[in-house]
Amino acid sequence: MTCYNCNVPFTTENSSEEHILPQGIGGRLTSTELLCRNCNSKYGSTIDKDLSKQFESFVALLRLKRQRSKELPILKNLISPSGKLFTLKDGRFPEPVHSPVTKTANGYSINARNEEEFQAILKGFKKKYPGSDFMEMENKVERSSSYMEEPIQIQMNVGGDSLLKAVGKIALNYYLSKHGDRKYVTPLLDFINGNLNNDEYVHHHLIEPSISWNPREVSHTICLQGNPDTHTLVAYIILFSSASYIVNLSETYAGPSCSYTYCYDVMTHQEVDKEVSFFYPGRTAYKTAILTTKVKDEMAQAIRSSLKSATSRILGLVELFQYEDKIEETGVEAIIEVLGPNFDEEEISNESVNKILAVFNQKIGPFLIHFFNKHKKLSNRSSQ
Structure with missing residues (x-):
């Protein structure tokens, strides 16, 4: 057997596992009888990389689990209707490009996606102002949560x-x-x-x-x-x-x-x-x-329409998958908050179940209100 690109015979030193579909877009079917290691690497760092880059929005939003690429692509310079810039690092929660910390009349306002990110920002404060009493500051923190009401635009070429x-x-x-x-x-x-x-x-x-x-x-x-x-x-x-x-x-x-x-x-x-x-x-x-301009234009329009319709379907699935993930994650958070991380499923009492449901409802309420309000706005726009 030889490499189909350079015709070098395969050896134990130069053989490679080639993905039929690039693993960057989730491909898992492979063959060791196609490309040598050098040619595999050459294509992987050029055209395969470019293809994966063009579809990185789908990879990020679907939170695709890939064989070798463990981290999701980071989508940068996403813009809202008001002109604010955001970065999407986890496929779900946009974060502002500009500093999440702003000075207010009563102190500082810190925007964080979760408690872990809040603590990381606070840690940065401690390094910047080592003489401040951050223990007292943390005790005075007033926490609140909200969801973005503005949509962000993701361009895909x-x-x-x-x-x-x-x-x-x-x-x-x-x-x-x-x-x-x-x-x-x-x-x-x-x-x-x-x-x-x-x-x-x-x-x-x-x-x-x-x-x-x-x-x-x-x-x-x-x-x-x-x-x-x-x-x-x-x-x-x-x-x-x-x-x-x-x-x-x-x-x-x-x-x-x-x-x-x-x-x-x-x-x-x-x-x-x-x-x-x-x-x-x-x-x-x-x-x-396609030598005829009319036929070429009609074909191009049909392709654009096909891609637009298919992309809308995928984005609908993205929303469904992320909705399901949020429900599941909130359920796990409620269970851990009531029972702790090391609980015995067989010893959960009815009282504990009621407490879990109460915590779950409290946590999921703002998300559901945001979710249904967003759909109401989208429905109103489409009917105009």
Whole structure:
């Protein structure tokens, strides 16, 4: 076996585990028969990195658990309608870019997302003003909690040659992992390596109407079809159930007729059995069609509409997942507050249950009020 990029034979020293889909976007399917360590590293630090960067908003908001990247991407310079800047470090709670400490008539106002962050800010105060009586100050702290009422804007731009090269590499990885013949895919590899311009070898596409998703599904899908009669080898790829692409691997294909589909839910870490059918006339016919300005514009509009609709669905799931996380976390906090961290489930009395429910209701109340008020505002906006 040799590396499909540089043709170096694999050894124990240079072999590597290549992700078919980049692990930066949650991919877990791998092969050790594709790339040597050097080529794996080269692609990983360039086009794969660029693809992951473009989808980092989805990764952060979905709080995606990845194999190697343990930390979530930090989303910076998010802006509210009033012009305030925020940073999103944990996918959930925006923090202001400017200092969370402001001077007031009665002392200082400290904005923190949680008690741990408050203590960290207070620790910084102690270092800055070592002579102050912080024990007394902490005893006088008046705590209050609230939720942001302003929405923040997250911009997401998906496109460019680097991204399309990475998408082409996904298709190439998948085809070769099925023991495909490299002699058919030379033009695509040349495009990926920058030796050939992208003459519609890889391009954006819309999500086919025939494709459906499970209610909570966020998946990556690869559908590969090879037809020796038409000499075409084509892949249809959908990332995050949202952004879809066509990859023309070959127009000289003479291998066996083939049809493979791989669908992986990045939230459940499970493969999904999915029926995928798509019609694509081939690269030459597609190029001819988009020579007409009207057809090209209509296609671009259809792709934008498809991406917008799919993204709205994902953002709805983000809100659902984060709502469920908040309910679960608040329940755990209430239990620990009443029973302590080391409690025996079998010895929980009815009185303890009632106390837990009381604490839970007190903690969750402000969140639910904020949640329903936000939906009311959004509903009013959409009806105007």
